Amino acid sequence: MTENAAKRLKTDSGVVAIGTHNGHFHADEALAVYMLRKHIPTYANAKLVRTRDPKLLDECDIVVDVGGEYEPARHRYDHHQRSFSTTFPERATKLSSAGLVYMHFGKQIIARRLSQPEESEQVGLVWNKIYQSFVEALDAHDNGISAYDAAGLAAAGLEKKFSDGGFTLGAMVGRLNPNWNDPIPEDPVAAQAAEDQRFELASQRIGEEFDRGLDYFTSAWLPAREVVAEAFAVRNEFDAGGRIMVLKKQSAPWKDHLYTLEEQNPEAGKVLYVLYPEKPTPDAKWRIQCVPETKDSFQSRKPLPEAWRGFRDEELDGISGVPGSVFVHAAGFIGGNKTFDGALAMVQKALL
Template identity: 45%
Template sequence: QDAEVVRTRDPQRLAQCDVVVDVGGEYDPERHRYDHHQRSFTQSMRSLRPDKPWTTKLSSAGLVYCHFGSQILAALLGQPEDGPVVTALYDKLYENFVEEIDAIDNGIAQAEGEPRYALTTTLSARVGHLNPRWNDPDQDTEVGFKRAMELVGSEFMDRLDYYHRAWLPARALVEEAIRRRFEVDASGAVLELPQGGCPWKGHV
């Protein structure tokens, strides 16, 4: 968290960096090089972690999340890295936050065929809107870059907070309802959720 962020494509400066992300033309986790632009790169979450189902080609964001996501979540939540809370939230945040970034960065369409309307307010689009306009007198990108880091960081933390404090508790209630279903009805086909308003559909 105290690391200095340097934006450069200068190979000499990159060679001095402890971690290089999204530039440099190489993926070498042992040396902490995490670029995805080279033609030879085809990695997905599933290819790097066979226990995961996602086959979308990773961007550098996905690479960093793949290698460090569990460690980051554990530190933020004060939970064991290999515990059930971090494991569940790691998967949920990849599927509902990071994978979209991977796909858009790699030019992968959400669906086949012509889109019926434009999506212009995705996280990736809003980050792009922070770039200088073509005719701005000041073409300095540093201010926009810092705003982009704040934007993405804030939204990531918001989603983490929601899934940790709302989604996970709802899942626990649904799991308990499933365990008790035969007490509610002999068929086992009825779930009772005594606490109203619990979002249950995503858990069954």
């Protein structure tokens, strides 16, 4: 296997090379390699060398997830050494090779996408957001860190109600490794080539998901920040206590930005309901969404009245006393009305 890598290095002398380990692969180095090759111009046409031979790794321009060194000045990004304890700024999860590469190269990736300096506020916002929403899960998975404290769950007597299939980002990559009983070519060079081909597929797969997140957070999530900030600033127009926020033109990703604005303005109180049109046209119906207690919670801060839940149209008009009602979900977290005035009247009643 190392013979194959050695031949490639010798044959491709002068070509930039990225080194990582061979054998069973994981999501962290698959993403690390993808980010470098896809988004960092220096490594755009880099050869991939999968080996554990220190001599061959020494010849690589950058090494991730192998080698026992974390030395950014030399572009060595391993996290397996006993002394390693580095985390992303203001996060507690120990980094894997994905987090290391993202921490050092992520701002460059985002700055290129936004055409802004790496030091800009917008780049910093997206850099932190992508780490927390995507990369951190890979760091935790590779370092064996659970999203929940096992002792706390046991003490509370909490158990999973059903299997979620174990389909995490890490599992998505892991299932692309060969099965234990898959045939392996007898020729070591052919065997390594087959393994490398699987790794390339895994790297592309996790990279596509990363790119979807990058596209979303730069082109949709970040522009929504200004929309939500404007609505947050004028929410007292609709309720003296600032409990109703209206996105006047169309819906935008609001949850993250709302929670951030509330943290930055603790004296302003909590928003309970968000109103927005279903589409950006004058005749659009309006939706009412209850603000969850937390971003990932199914529990609303103040659900719509229980008496309204599960009813629709004229029947709901009679129960709510507001004409134009469309529906209220059986769980009470969302509802709708044919007009803005109707939706506003519904949440004003719900606040009583």
